[in-house]
Each structure stands twice: as C-alpha cells, then as structure tokens.
Amino acid sequence: MKILRAPLLIVGLLLCSQGFAANTAQQEKMTTCNADATAKSLKGDERKAFMSNCLKAAPAANEAGTALTPQQEKMKNCNVNATAKLLKGDERKAFMSNCLKR
Template identity: 80%
Template sequence: MKMLHAPLLMIGLLLCSQGFAATAQQNKMTTCNAEATAKSLKGDERKAFMSTCLKAAPAADAAKPMTPQQEKMKTCNADATTKGLKGDARKAFMSECLKKK
C-alpha cells in the first residue's frame, strides 16, 4: 500500500501542474503565432517572422524603470568611461563610486 502512494502523488502533481498560468515564453509564442496568422504568413516567410518575433525583447521589459542600484551602476560606469579608466584602476573606482550614497 505504501508503494502505491508515491506514484499516485506524482500523477496528481503532474495533472495539477497543467492548470498553472502560462510562462512568459509561452505567452510570447502565442502572441507571435497570432501575429503570423493575422498576416497570413506561410512556409519560410512564417519561420523567419517567428524567429525574429521570438528573439525580440518584450515591450514590458523595455519600459521597466531601473532600480536605484542600476542607476548608480550606470552613472559610475559612465564616469569611469569618461575618465578612461581600465583594469584595476576601473575596478577600484567602481567600488568606491558604488559605496557612496
């Protein structure tokens, strides 16, 4: 009887997992597929479109605001580039710059 519990539990988990929300990749695939269908693309033309569409960055990510840490990194990196720092000097500068408030 104990041997029967584990397989039944696994089957139950597999069946339940079908009800979870689609992943971002699945959503992207659905959107790209719908666009290709709306444009009546077929064959190689459809393959090329799907490839380009799936590689494209989602619009939501582009509009996402940067965190304060990311903004600080961007500023410090720009300053280091302006000063022409490389190697250990750049590492030291970046470390000090990121520690400042």
C-alpha cells in the first residue's frame, strides 16, 4: 500500500500543475489590465469597459516576435521619451515615475 502512495501523489501533483500553468498568461494579462485601470483611476462602468477591451485586445509584438504587455509598452514609451529628453540620474527616475503613473 505504501508503494502505491508515492506514484499516485506524483501523478496528482503533475495533473494539478498543468492547470496552474495554463492560467498564467491570462492571469498576467488580468493583472496588467487591472494595474492600468487603477493607474487611470477608472471606476464603475468606465472600468468595466476598459477591462473588457484590455482583456480582449491582442498584445503588440516587439522586434523578436514576442508579445509585450500593456505595462511593457508603457515602460518602452516612457523610456524612449526620457532618452529623447536626455534625462539622467534623479531627473530620469522622477520622469519615469510620473510617466508610468499616467
């Protein structure tokens, strides 16, 4: 009986882990959309509409062909703007912080 417990436990853990891995991408997208809605201070019907559109939207692809999340897109745009303004050090940190909060 003890010999049978270990293989059954391993099989059960493998089956459970597959379900968790499948939800990861959707959970990340939900987290990103939620953070963006919070950053925009959306409430009520506006928030529902934003979340619906955000979750339906296909992610943009970067040069390597991998998808960027909305937060990564925002970071990329803020970084480009900070570089264009030739900001460095504390000025750059402050600019990036304000840019990412919008």
